Amino acid sequence: MITSIAWKNVWRNRTRSLTVIAAVTVGVFAGVFAMAAINSSIVQRIDAAVNEELSHIQVNNPGFRGSCDIANVIADPEKVGSVLEETPGVTHVTARIIVRGIASTSAGSAGVEITGIDVEKEQQMFAVKQRLIPGTGSYFGTDTRLNSAFIGEKLAKELYIIRYILTEESFTTLEAEDVPEEVVGKLRPLENQRFTTEKKLSEACSGLLTEKEVKTYGMKIKEAAWSYREGSKVILTFLDANGTQTGAAFRISGIFRTNNDFFEAFSVFVPRDELLRLTGMEEGQYHRIIARLEDDDLTDNASASVKEALPGLEVMNWKQIQTDLAMIADYINQIYGIFMVLILAALAFGIVNTMLMAVLERTRELGMLSAIGMNRRRVFSMIMLESIFLSIVGGFAGMAVSAIVIAITNHTGINLVKYSEGLEAFGYSAHLYPTIGADFFIMLTVMIVITGIVSAIYPARKALQLNPVEALRGE
Amino acid sequence: MKVVEINDVFKTYHDTEVEVKAVNGVTLSFERGDFAVIVGPSGSGKTTLLNLIGGLDQPTAGEIIVAGHRLSELKPSELIDFRMEHVGFVFQSYNLIPVLTASENVGFIMSLQKWPKEKRIARTDEMLQSVGLADRHKSRPAQLSGGQQQRVAVARALAPRPEFILADEPTANLDTKSAETLLDIMEKLNREEEMTFIFSTHDARVVKRARRVITLEDGKVVSDERTNHNS
Numbered sequence: 001m002i003t004s005i006a007w008k009n010v011w012r013n014r015t016r017s018l019t020v021i022a023a024v025t026v027g028v029f030a031g032v033f034a035m036a037a038i039n040s041s042i043v044q045r046i047d048a049a050v051n052e053e054l055s056h057i058q059v060n061n062p063g064f065r066g067s068c069d070i071a072n073v074i075a076d077p078e079k080v081g082s083v084l085e086e087t088p089g090v091t092h093v094t095a096r097i098i099v100r101g102i103a104s105t106s107a108g109s110a111g112v113e114i115t116g117i118d119v120e121k122e123q124q125m126f127a128v129k130q131r132l133i134p135g136t137g138s139y140f141g142t143d144t145r146l147n148s149a150f151i152g153e154k155l156a157k158e159l160y161i162i163r164y165i166l167t168e169e170s171f172t173t174l175e176a177e178d179v180p181e182e183v184v185g186k187l188r189p190l191e192n193q194r195f196t197t198e199k200k201l202s203e204a205c206s207g208l209l210t211e212k213e214v215k216t217y218g219m220k221i222k223e224a225a226w227s228y229r230e231g232s233k234v235i236l237t238f239l240d241a242n243g244t245q246t247g248a249a250f251r252i253s254g255i256f257r258t259n260n261d262f263f264e265a266f267s268v269f270v271p272r273d274e275l276l277r278l279t280g281m282e283e284g285q286y287h288r289i290i291a292r293l294e295d296d297d298l299t300d301n302a303s304a305s306v307k308e309a310l311p312g313l314e315v316m317n318w319k320q321i322q323t324d325l326a327m328i329a330d331y332i333n334q335i336y337g338i339f340m341v342l343i344l345a346a347l348a349f350g351i352v353n354t355m356l357m358a359v360l361e362r363t364r365e366l367g368m369l370s371a372i373g374m375n376r377r378r379v380f381s382m383i384m385l386e387s388i389f390l391s392i393v394g395g396f397a398g399m400a401v402s403a404i405v406i407a408i409t410n411h412t413g414i415n416l417v418k419y420s421e422g423l424e425a426f427g428y429s430a431h432l433y434p435t436i437g438a439d440f441f442i443m444l445t446v447m448i449v450i451t452g453i454v455s456a457i458y459p460a461r462k463a464l465q466l467n468p469v470e471a472l473r474g475e
Numbered sequence: 476m477k478v479v480e481i482n483d484v485f486k487t488y489h490d491t492e493v494e495v496k497a498v499n500g501v502t503l504s505f506e507r508g509d510f511a512v513i514v515g516p517s518g519s520g521k522t523t524l525l526n527l528i529g530g531l532d533q534p535t536a537g538e539i540i541v542a543g544h545r546l547s548e549l550k551p552s553e554l555i556d557f558r559m560e561h562v563g564f565v566f567q568s569y570n571l572i573p574v575l576t577a578s579e580n581v582g583f584i585m586s587l588q589k590w591p592k593e594k595r596i597a598r599t600d601e602m603l604q605s606v607g608l609a610d611r612h613k614s615r616p617a618q619l620s621g622g623q624q625q626r627v628a629v630a631r632a633l634a635p636r637p638e639f640i641l642a643d644e645p646t647a648n649l650d651t652k653s654a655e656t657l658l659d660i661m662e663k664l665n666r667e668e669e670m671t672f673i674f675s676t677h678d679a680r681v682v683k684r685a686r687r688v689i690t691l692e693d694g695k696v697v698s699d700e701r702t703n704h705n706s
Binding site: 012364365371374 | 526529531532552555556558559560564566568570572573574575579583584586587588631632
């Protein structure tokens, strides 16, 4: 009966209750959606780090990571392989050869890390293949000849393998992407001119277009002008097992695009056998053995158990390799809590105000309830329940709106291309796909109920302080 | 059988520097089945005396015993339970719970007393029938006239079978017809359920029906007369 009265009391003054509920709805939505957006950025970054760059567990010769010396190979790779394969949760294991060197073309050069990979296994473990830019190759496909390399877009730009040319095809593409004919017409004088960098293309466009047109269509123009010459070559130079400088020309078998500029600029993947041959290393010698787990949550336990089984080697999981990422993930979790507490605390003041008005308006009724035998505990519960109902209705509405908007934006994405340079320099995507776990909604529900309870304390105490005789005499 | 015993009761208020004796040495008792009114001019202490009998207020001195309970010995929380178990209140302004239907209002105290649902529903129906509002059981107070609301209030007070009913100016806001109907119902319930009614009133219509008239002046009982009126 008390619950029923409390619920009905919530709707006595519909306008007032709906105003508070709307405030709670908007507050909860703002908090949840903001966190989902921030969370997506971290989740996407971690996902990329694990799926494209690091995997879950890496085992190295203890001296290798610091020196990158070709001689620092893993002493007993077979044992390492079997330990990893027997570790619960491990789904894939592969071994890499890694050398530092220089990548160069006739137009430019850059320092790189050349990784010799088992192409078949790496395809199963990593998603880099999915990052292949269409039209740039086939990621070590069957048509690939010997000495092939898979490189990042950033490195390709530094080596001037990628250029920008506005061809007739580019103009057709721009028109298909709703760039006004007038703008396309202004760009005609640049037809078939080659620009070696994005910057040079932008400068040329700025001379022909207005500032607003550059801002609006600049990205589409760059994409339309993006040009790659199939079959381009790159010279990779490095020290072999004897410390002698060696190298070879590698045909580009594909260019990948990720959200991590550093990874794109520094990584060159080549078939392991080719690198083994060129370095003069012996068959079965590896610098790094990598394991993939079926679930991210197994990382800590699995890496600890591998570490225990391989005492003489350096065993690290992705959190230990990219400590900043792990720290940000933890930090964001804490920020979640603080952020929501602040939002709910602000909303609590609104609820206190509403409940206090409700109590003061109902002085006579509360006096009557006390007179006819409704004890303090029941009066307190009634006010408490009213407050909780207000919070929960608003909270659930806010969570429902958040869930819908998150589902939509998770599908469509949020485009932050304007900030892509800055974001990708730190490895973060310029396209956010908001996401948040079910556990967060459970935690939020608990927090909303607590808000309702805390908000009710003062008004409920006021109700308890009423003297029935005075309250009945009131009004 | 005595339902209420009031022994030399005083209630003094301190209004700034003035001491006001609202009830000044009252000794009374009420028997089961009484249909008594307390009359007197405004400020004579009628409502204060009713509040003391109902356990809404505590006397400054003296003793009130209701159904074997010495009210001065009860803690505030025990007084609330005492009121719920033993006293039925009918107020001048009806004081129904606006968000509940007539039926829910009548059943409210019984639900506080944790009556089994079937018994509670049966008693609620019986009481609404008694006050002639069986067909309005789903109406909310705002949908009822003043007289109908007061009849629901009477049904609510009587439903849990308290020791007695305290009615403070129950007809003050009612027109003649509604007041007469209400008094008819109260008389009938007094007769059929042997329920004790104690009224505080100025209303001659109530006094005319009473079988006992107690007159207060300046907090003192100046007369206590049993009438020949036979309901």
